[in-house]
Amino acid sequence: MDDLRIEYDAPNSVYFPGQAVTGKVIIQNREWIKARFLKICIHGGAHTGWSESERRHRTNTRGESESYTESVNYNATVNYLTGESIAWKSQDGQNRLPAGTNVFPFAFSLPTNCPPSFEGCHGQIRYSVHVELDRPWKFNKKQKKFFSVVPAYDLNITPTAINPMVNTVSKNTGLILKKGLVTMTVSLPKRGYVAGEILPITINIDNGSKAPVRTVRAKMTELSHFHASHGHSTHHTHHKNAEKCVGESRREVNLAPKTRGQSLLSMKIPAIVPSFECPIISVDYCISVKLDTDSLFGGTLKVEFPLIIGTIPIRQMAPLAGSTVPAVYPTVSPSAPPYPVVAGGAVGGPVYPGSSSAPPYPVVAGGASSVYPSAPPVSPGGAQGTVPSAPPPSYEESMYAGKAEDSEVEF
Structure with missing residues (x-):
């Protein structure tokens, strides 16, 4: 295998809550590959964790009370998004992925209540898509790429x-x-x-x-x-x-x-x-x-x-000229087109109590056998349709009208 990579349709890999995370998995190989299936998964969640030294007391063999120090681990996890689909599966029993450039599009929905991407000293909020190519009698080939979630906090x-x-x-x-x-x-x-x-x-x-x-x-x-x-x-x-x-x-x-x-x-x-x-x-x-x-x-x-x-x-x-009535610039909130998406789970209450919720999106239940049957077809040159995938507007653009990085850190 020459190359296995994930590409997001959004420049800078920035998405908004309620939007569809779309992209494609690209496998390039000069010869056919022995494989059974290709699985694409998405995950997003918050995790905290640290350890503290705490004083404890116990009774020794002589019946005397003594103190000691114990390291106690504290952690918590909230999952906002989990989904997977089989993007390709060998149908003829030969377990062969054809040679050349193989492109597998994907689309997953983001919940409207997911918090922004965040990295802290005692916890983080991360979102990623990862793929796994199942190869019999060999180590499976895996790849992961993070993307950023930026809310519309008005x-x-x-x-x-x-x-x-x-x-x-x-x-x-x-x-x-x-x-x-x-x-x-x-x-x-x-x-x-x-x-x-x-x-x-x-x-x-x-x-x-x-x-x-x-x-x-x-x-x-x-x-x-x-x-x-x-x-x-x-x-x-x-x-x-x-x-x-x-x-x-x-x-x-x-x-x-x-x-x-x-x-x-x-x-x-x-x-x-x-x-x-x-x-x-x-x-x-x-x-x-x-x-x-x-x-x-x-x-x-x-x-x-x-x-x-x-x-x-x-x-x-x-x-306004000649008037005391103030002119108010209209509020422009980023929104996503109604993509058919694969259902994902969400846990947790609203993150931004004051912000409006994104409109509901049609959801395709369950995984697809090849690519998503009701997802729009993707040509080799890119995704069909227009995705509002630009980074969040700058202050100047917002008044008068994020960036994501790949990471090798495991969630």
Whole structure:
């Protein structure tokens, strides 16, 4: 066998919940291959796992109580998608796959409630298609390729996303010899943002101290929460939290003592997973703003705000000429065409409570004997029809109108 590979129809292998994952398996061989069947499977799910050292007590042979340390494993799994089909099967009993280029198309449906692809330090959410060529008296030939799921999380239907936020903090700087009161008021125009959007931060400073204010800085943090249990028990759930800095901004202020001033910071939202929550993994975001004075001790002030990260930005209101009635840009949500698909299982509740569900798709029950009998035929040059397979829209495209990588890591 010269080549066995999986190709997705979507550029960058990015799909939306509710969409059909379509592609093809290509086998290239100069001579016929002894094989019985080719199986194509799809899997998607969330998994968490870690180990903790815990102190235990036991009674030794002398009847004395002693303590010891035991490593306890915690894990949890939620399956969102499982499906398989026999794409090819030897019909004449000769168990021969013909020589040349053999193309086997596939189509599987994504549930509308599946969370986005995510990689964390204590868990991950992964989606993949894997194929297996059954060869008698030989090791089966296998291949796997991951794809990304990106949700349509519309901030326009999330009530708190448009709310402005203001926070004020005051501090009498200095440790023993106090140098005076410094007050910082920080304001953000809204709570919800999308990747590529600029987050403006307005900082008003009242420096009533004897020391100058040197810098203001902001840091955006991804907050991941993982849940797992030990063995088959679901009553004793353990939790792990992780923080990761995803963006920073800094500016020199040099505000003199006994003066007031204003400083502006801006931060571009990086390409990050949107806020989400599934039964065992959730991701939130926050931004912290700090002010540093020249005081050696107690010279830093800090405020913090929660953020919501979506994929469809809040539409800005643009006034019409000669009218006070604002014009609202229409909400454009990505959607998929009604592909016939192979049924897959899903477990778990809604992931995005505020987002609208994708329309239902016709489902073909059971597997196909060769290729899917009711799936559209695929020519050697590509898939029939048009698939909305472009990557998620950028902030600019969304206002006025993800990337997946192959991985050798086993789920």
